[in-house]
Amino acid sequence: MTLEKDDGFSALKRYIEQTLKIQCSNYKEDYIKRRLLSRMRSTGTSAYDEYLRYLREHEPELENLRNALTINVTEFFRDADVYNLIKKEVFPALFKGRKTIRIWCAGCSTGEEPYSLAMMLSDMMAADKTISGQIFATDIDEVVLKKAKEGIYPEKSMGKLSETQVHRHFTKLPDGNFQVKPHLQSLIRFRPHDLMSGQPISRYLDMISCRNVTIYFTEKQKDELAKMFHAALVPGGYYVMGKTEYLGREVEGLFSPVNSIQKIYTRKD
Numbered sequence: 001m002t003l004e005k006d007d008g009f010s011a012l013k014r015y016i017e018q019t020l021k022i023q024c025s026n027y028k029e030d031y032i033k034r035r036l037l038s039r040m041r042s043t044g045t046s047a048y049d050e051y052l053r054y055l056r057e058h059e060p061e062l063e064n065l066r067n068a069l070t071i072n073v074t075e076f077f078r079d080a081d082v083y084n085l086i087k088k089e090v091f092p093a094l095f096k097g098r099k100t101i102r103i104w105c106a107g108c109s110t111g112e113e114p115y116s117l118a119m120m121l122s123d124m125m126a127a128d129k130t131i132s133g134q135i136f137a138t139d140i141d142e143v144v145l146k147k148a149k150e151g152i153y154p155e156k157s158m159g160k161l162s163e164t165q166v167h168r169h170f171t172k173l174p175d176g177n178f179q180v181k182p183h184l185q186s187l188i189r190f191r192p193h194d195l196m197s198g199q200p201i202s203r204y205l206d207m208i209s210c211r212n213v214t215i216y217f218t219e220k221q222k223d224e225l226a227k228m229f230h231a232a233l234v235p236g237g238y239y240v241m242g243k244t245e246y247l248g249r250e251v252e253g254l255f256s257p258v259n260s261i262q263k264i265y266t267r268k269d
């Protein structure tokens with residue numbers, strides 16, 4: 001589908017800004033258009049003004065559009081409470097039983113999530129030289145994965161990090177950006193991987209963090225994913241979901257809640 005003329009694009013952008021409070025001017029126009037085209041394909045509309053009419057008449061589409069526009073959105077320590085629990089409860093519980101842990105960060109986007117986990121892990125490793133860890137970080141989108149591997153972030157991404165964290169784990173570059181230090185990068189292996197493939201990136205994992213990824217998945221695909229994660233975790237291994245995500249009826253018996261508000265579960269045997 002190619003759209004040559006405005007076809008109501010400006011009106012649609014205004015509607016998005018007013019209703020979803022997403023500033024379209026923050027994004028490249030091409031990006032916005034690609035995301036809109038994908039929603040237009042899914043809704044069977046073929047012009048921006050037609051899609052705008054659809055949007056006004058079908059309220060649930062607003063949420064789909066929000067998700068489409070923020071598809072790769074992520075940040076360091078997104079949902080601080082979850083990270084506090086991982087640091088205070090999950091990691092210490094895991095290290096009680098073993099000296100090295102294996103984590104899969106699935107749907108890692110531009111890397112902020114695996115680097116947040118790696119910062120906590122690295123701080124623990126500095127305090128106890130006998131422990132270590134490995135993070136597999138995967139995403140279906142190779143463009144974001146390339147950025148994740150580079151580990152270079154603008155100053156505005158660093159807001160949630162303490163001065164100590166920035167100093168310990170990042171180098172300030174001459175252009176004002178911040179680059180992740182090699183000791184952090186060495187804890188992570190970035191790989192392309194499709195979560196719909198049915199195959200885990202590895203097995204005998206101690207923790208899987210798969211957050212804010214399943215918004216487009218059908219209920220059946222979400223159940224299949226939970227079963228795949230169950231099989232990939234060691235018994236008692238941890239599964240961390242996004243705060244708005246949930247386990248379907250068919251699979252909730254596979255996991256026990258550790259904290260059902262922060263969506264942290266453990267694998268039942």
Ligand SMILES: C[S@@+](CC[C@H](N)C(=O)[O-])C[C@H]1O[C@@H](n2cnc3c(N)ncnc32)[C@H](O)[C@@H]1O
Nearest residue numbers: 071073074107109139140141194195211212213
């Ligand atoms: C909103 S971001 C979430 C990033 C991070 N997990 C977080 O919570 O901040 C969703 C990511 O899931 C990835 N994704 C979507 N479908 C996927 C699939 N089938 N397999 C692997 N990754 C997928 C997208 O490419 C995107 O980078």
